[in-house]
Amino acid sequence: MKQMASVLITPTVTFREIAQQKPWAKAILIIVLVAVIRALVTIPDERTLKLLPLDLGSPRVFTLAILPFLILVGLLFWLFFSLLTYGVAKLFGGKGTFSSTLLVLAYSELPFVLLILVLPLAILRLYPMPAEILSLSGLFINLFQLALVAWSVLLIIVGLKEVHFFGYLQSTGAACLPPCGCLLLIFLFVGLLITLGLISTANLLGQ
Numbered sequence: 001m002k003q004m005a006s007v008l009i010t011p012t013v014t015f016r017e018i019a020q021q022k023p024w025a026k027a028i029l030i031i032v033l034v035a036v037i038r039a040l041v042t043i044p045d046e047r048t049l050k051l052l053p054l055d056l057g058s059p060r061v062f063t064l065a066i067l068p069f070l071i072l073v074g075l076l077f078w079l080f081f082s083l084l085t086y087g088v089a090k091l092f093g094g095k096g097t098f099s100s101t102l103l104v105l106a107y108s109e110l111p112f113v114l115l116i117l118v119l120p121l122a123i124l125r126l127y128p129m130p131a132e133i134l135s136l137s138g139l140f141i142n143l144f145q146l147a148l149v150a151w152s153v154l155l156i157i158v159g160l161k162e163v164h165f166f167g168y169l170q171s172t173g174a175a176c177l178p179p180c181g182c183l184l185l186i187f188l189f190v191g192l193l194i195t196l197g198l199i200s201t202a203n204l205l206g207q
Contacts, residue, residue: 004030007107007155015159018107019100027106028075034112035074039067041115041122041141078105084178085160092174094164104159111151118144 004026006014079102086094086101121137153175160171 015162089174092170096164100163108155111148
């Protein structure tokens with residue numbers, strides 16, 4: 001626990017220790033814990049579930065049902081983005097190992113544990129509330145998550161600098177390029193689907 005807290009307070013020194021000690025059990029625990037907290041914080045309300053085509057039961061049942069899936073997705077995303085980050089770091093001259101990159105990305109998820117602070121607001125969504133209160137609570141949770149994302153990215157930048165032995169410019173590129181690249185590919189894919197749909201519609205109308 002002390003090492004986990006130290007990442008948030010003194011990340012530079014702590015990431016050096018993590019790269020040497022290889023605390024895999026703690027890293028996996030962080031990924032699973034963050035996945036569980038995220039699932040609890042993002043419990044959908046009754047109105048949202050009713051918009052879906054399937055009868056998924058109550059929000060509590062729905063969240064518990066998909067919790068194992070969310071944990072698995074969290075672990076797979078961790079491996080996937082660690083691999084991408086490691087590849088970009090190597091392109092920038094990084095000297096660290098893939099295992100060190102995995103540990104950096106796992107420990108950089110620690111800020112999201114603080115989502116537990118807004119858990120009461122998420123629980124409010126399970127009860128009948130005015131739409132204005134639900135909207136405001138959702139907005140606050142989203143803004144809080146954005147702040148934690150920024151904190152997590154900063155930790156990744158510091159951690160990659162320490163384990164790959166290069167400067168902040170290279171570590172910033174290694175931290176930001178993989179997610180930005182994935183977002184760009186998603187936008188291109190969606191744009192391609194929309195374009196194909198418009199072409200198909202135009203052909204049908206032309207016939």
